[in-house]
Amino acid sequence: MDIERHEFDVVVIGAGGAGLRAAIEARQQGKKTAIVCKSLFGKAHTVMAEGGAAAAMGNVNPADNWQVHFRDTMRGGKFLNNWRMAELHAKEAPDRVWELEAWGALFDRTKDGKISQRNFGGHEYPRLAHVGDRTGLEMIRTLQQRVVALQQEDYAVHGDYEAYIKVFAECTVTRLLKDDAGAIAGTFGYRRETGRLMLIEAPAVVLATGGIGKSYVVTSNSWEYTGDGHALALLAGARLINMEFIQFHPTGMVWPPSVRGILVTESVRGDGGVLRNSEGKRFMFDYIPEVFKDKYATTEEEADRWYTDQAGNRRPPELLPRDEVARAINSEVKAGRGSPQGGVFLDVSSRLPAEEIRRRLPSMHHQFKELADVDITAEPMQVGPTCHYVMGGVEVDADTAAASVPGLFAAGEVSGGMHGSNRLGGNSLSDLLVFGRRAGAGAAAYIDGLERRPAVPDDAVAEAQAEVLAPLERPGENPYEVHHELQRTMNELVGIIRRAGEMAEALEAVEKLRERAKGVGAAGSRIYNPGWHLCLDLRNMLLVSECVARAALARQESRGGHTRDDYPDMTADWRRRLLVCTAAPDGTSVNVQEQVQPSMRADLITLFERGELSKYLTDEEMAEYDLAVKES
Amino acid sequence: MSYKAKFRIWRGEGGEGRLEDFTVEVNEGEVVLDIIHRLQATQAPDLAVRWNCKAGKCGSCSMEINGKPKLGCMTRMSTFGEDEVITVTPMRTFPVIKDLVTDVSFNYQKAREIPSFTPPSDVRPGEYRMKQIDVERSQEFRKCIECFMCNNVCHVIRDHDENKQAFAGPRFLMQIAELDMHPYDVADRQDSAQDEHGLGYCNITKCCTEVCPEHIKITDNALIPMKERVVDRRYDPLVWLGNKIFKRSAAK
Ligand SMILES: Cc1cc2nc3c(=O)[nH]c(=O)nc-3n(C[C@H](O)[C@H](O)[C@H](O)COP(=O)(O)OP(=O)(O)OC[C@H]3O[C@@H](n4cnc5c(N)ncnc54)[C@H](O)[C@@H]3O)c2cc1C
Ligand code: SF4
Ligand code: SF4
Ligand code: FES
Numbered sequence: 001m002d003i004e005r006h007e008f009d010v011v012v013i014g015a016g017g018a019g020l021r022a023a024i025e026a027r028q029q030g031k032k033t034a035i036v037c038k039s040l041f042g043k044a045h046t047v048m049a050e051g052g053a054a055a056a057m058g059n060v061n062p063a064d065n066w067q068v069h070f071r072d073t074m075r076g077g078k079f080l081n082n083w084r085m086a087e088l089h090a091k092e093a094p095d096r097v098w099e100l101e102a103w104g105a106l107f108d109r110t111k112d113g114k115i116s117q118r119n120f121g122g123h124e125y126p127r128l129a130h131v132g133d134r135t136g137l138e139m140i141r142t143l144q145q146r147v148v149a150l151q152q153e154d155y156a157v158h159g160d161y162e163a164y165i166k167v168f169a170e171c172t173v174t175r176l177l178k179d180d181a182g183a184i185a186g187t188f189g190y191r192r193e194t195g196r197l198m199l200i201e202a203p204a205v206v207l208a209t210g211g212i213g214k215s216y217v218v219t220s221n222s223w224e225y226t227g228d229g230h231a232l233a234l235l236a237g238a239r240l241i242n243m244e245f246i247q248f249h250p251t252g253m254v255w256p257p258s259v260r261g262i263l264v265t266e267s268v269r270g271d272g273g274v275l276r277n278s279e280g281k282r283f284m285f286d287y288i289p290e291v292f293k294d295k296y297a298t299t300e301e302e303a304d305r306w307y308t309d310q311a312g313n314r315r316p317p318e319l320l321p322r323d324e325v326a327r328a329i330n331s332e333v334k335a336g337r338g339s340p341q342g343g344v345f346l347d348v349s350s351r352l353p354a355e356e357i358r359r360r361l362p363s364m365h366h367q368f369k370e371l372a373d374v375d376i377t378a379e380p381m382q383v384g385p386t387c388h389y390v391m392g393g394v395e396v397d398a399d400t401a402a403a404s405v406p407g408l409f410a411a412g413e414v415s416g417g418m419h420g421s422n423r424l425g426g427n428s429l430s431d432l433l434v435f436g437r438r439a440g441a442g443a444a445a446y447i448d449g450l451e452r453r454p455a456v457p458d459d460a461v462a463e464a465q466a467e468v469l470a471p472l473e474r475p476g477e478n479p480y481e482v483h484h485e486l487q488r489t490m491n492e493l494v495g496i497i498r499r500a501g502e503m504a505e506a507l508e509a510v511e512k513l514r515e516r517a518k519g520v521g522a523a524g525s526r527i528y529n530p531g532w533h534l535c536l537d538l539r540n541m542l543l544v545s546e547c548v549a550r551a552a553l554a555r556q557e558s559r560g561g562h563t564r565d566d567y568p569d570m571t572a573d574w575r576r577r578l579l580v581c582t583a584a585p586d587g588t589s590v591n592v593q594e595q596v597q598p599s600m601r602a603d604l605i606t607l608f609e610r611g612e613l614s615k616y617l618t619d620e621e622m623a624e625y626d627l628a629v630k631e632s
Numbered sequence: 633m634s635y636k637a638k639f640r641i642w643r644g645e646g647g648e649g650r651l652e653d654f655t656v657e658v659n660e661g662e663v664v665l666d667i668i669h670r671l672q673a674t675q676a677p678d679l680a681v682r683w684n685c686k687a688g689k690c691g692s693c694s695m696e697i698n699g700k701p702k703l704g705c706m707t708r709m710s711t712f713g714e715d716e717v718i719t720v721t722p723m724r725t726f727p728v729i730k731d732l733v734t735d736v737s738f739n740y741q742k743a744r745e746i747p748s749f750t751p752p753s754d755v756r757p758g759e760y761r762m763k764q765i766d767v768e769r770s771q772e773f774r775k776c777i778e779c780f781m782c783n784n785v786c787h788v789i790r791d792h793d794e795n796k797q798a799f800a801g802p803r804f805l806m807q808i809a810e811l812d813m814h815p816y817d818v819a820d821r822q823d824s825a826q827d828e829h830g831l832g833y834c835n836i837t838k839c840c841t842e843v844c845p846e847h848i849k850i851t852d853n854a855l856i857p858m859k860e861r862v863v864d865r866r867y868d869p870l871v872w873l874g875n876k877i878f879k880r881s882a883a884k
Pocket of ligand 2: 786801834838841
């Protein structure tokens, strides 16, 4: 079969929030844009987001502003965040949310007709713009319809809907192609529906491929999350940072087994739900860490008052950042105080009237009723931690989303830095919009500065083609078995709580699986063949898993989404060190290096109190802070 | 708790196919999609099926189970008897690509034909003010996960390819209603609903409403009100103008 060829200015890989916002921007700047995605248009992972998008609009509490949001984000990430990204994010999120409204989104409203905002873990004020508990659906549909609106404009002018923006749905990219000078020249992949190979020549590529959760057994993530973008970037010579930080969401479903890991939105807690152990105790009060002591309520009475009077009371500890809550649940279960199915109880039924629960949390109500026979208006849910989000990703320039490879950009979950060691709920949807837009603009500006279009070398195409077809040409091991074994390995050995010996064991296991993956084969034709697709996805999952395990083994401290049993403390010294992963071009080895985290700009660092910063920073950094305060 | 279930699954590509029999393990709490995944992992690695969220949120896994359009991920095995043969086939209204995967491009084409949200030119982002009660009607329709089962089941196109040209299907007629009820949309949608998107073909049988996994009252809340608006409008053009002005000022 011949290879289908196309030419575009920008190829956006991914049709989630980040990819669609990037594509919209590139098209609005006059660039011919292709959107490539593995699922149908409108089905990307973003569609599953529930709780909301964080933006300091101050609609519910006027005391909110970008500075407060910035501080919350840095705190949530334990100060490991790329502070420039956190700054841009906090400043631009409101505009990005309002823009959605002008494209037709219908968020829930406040009494005075503005966009309503809800409480979420780690956010000081009600900050999440939302639609019930289906915010991601609203976001993706709005962006999808914006793409269609632009296509309609193009149709009116050029007589062709796809003159400037074309969606290649159910297509998988397997390689980024570079020209002889090392700049991005295009993408190679295949159509899932037909198995036809496809080459898109383009000087700029935006990665917006989402996360990596499918390397774990218990996960809230879908089949798409095989870390493709992370692996594509590595193989093209780009750098990944913070790969050791993985967010285990505290509340996934635990029963029945087939839905284990499916998410229970944090809104349940934001709207009043509480966590209890088998003794009926609200155990989170026992787990407030030192650094957050003055921000969280110490009694149930104060915690309950907070829902109605936030100025006079501290927040309930159920709303601590996710890493804290996930660890607490893990400890309770380990101590034998878990629920019958191995989780803890999350109860909203005794806290809100049934009618109110159905109105505020309709899809949770539906999900538990249909999948677990549990009526959440009448009884508690059972929940436990689930692999949810990867903080690590492609290292990018904050302002332009450019990666180190010329012509490569990344936005959304596949990029790294913004969330530091732990992401706050709601900060992803806003991240997608802010940096999706910046990536689209970055790609457009990059193209404007080019003198000629880079050319795709023929041998690179031939290699990519051979790689894709190989599994079809050999009778080999069943790829599902290799995948299951990888998931078990990562879940058990590089999970929530980590130990040096286990991670070393994981690395050995990954090495062996990599050998086995070379021999997996796919029966059947090229038409919509999931076995074949999985054979190809294994390369990415294995590469990314190795990055996670290597970086996790290297970081000898506990911080955010990285908890070491053998190094339980957070240290100021490690905060300054970022771990950077690179790979050999053939993907056979991963290398981890340390890199110094740049100091925060003076006007940003002085937004924090000395007492708080001193819990995180080295003495040397504190001296810089004191100087900055003196000069300001 | 586990048992062996009997499945008959449509297998085939390129316009040909047949029902294939499988015997497969079922465990407590599982859904039909779990069983299909088990078949992929153990007996039929190339069995084609779409899915993403496994929680009824993305609308990917539409299929016909014992002849009824259903989401595979939300159909519990416990709703069947242990000795019942469960037949799984692809959606009938759309051409089969392979096994349970159909070519749903019809829906994306129709989506492109519906004029998009058209706000007034003088309202800037951030200035929108809407009451909860005014957005709720359209919000109901925006719950749609685009599983396309309503379009699949609607008799206007189910066995009538010839009507596909003229009929947007309940999913997209509902989208017209949604935009028409949007407090800030100023486009004139009523004539085109009737003349260009085939609202008149709908004879309110409500089959679409019955299969909607989001329990959206497609017929009662979207299609019938839209039909009424078209009728009113055709009697009295002033009604339309009045409606729009009222909508705008009520929104403020
Ligand atoms: C259940 C759940 C609930 C969540 N709730 C919230 C919330 O309330 N608030 C919040 O802020 N965040 C939430 N998150 C996190 C957030 O939804 C995700 O981080 C975010 O949607 C990721 O968006 P994205 O644009 O980066 O990628 P995605 O939306 O995942 O899109 C990735 C795209 O890349 C495509 N792709 C991947 N690999 C390839 C390839 N090789 N070739 C071609 N295309 C490819 C996919 O097909 C897809 O279109 C939630 C996550 C989950 C799982
Ligand atoms: S109510 Fe109308 S749109 Fe719905 S199935 Fe019947 S004819 Fe089709
Ligand atoms: S309206 Fe209901 S049945 Fe129709 S596509 Fe949407 S969710 Fe599916
Ligand atoms: S897999 Fe998403 S609706 Fe079934």
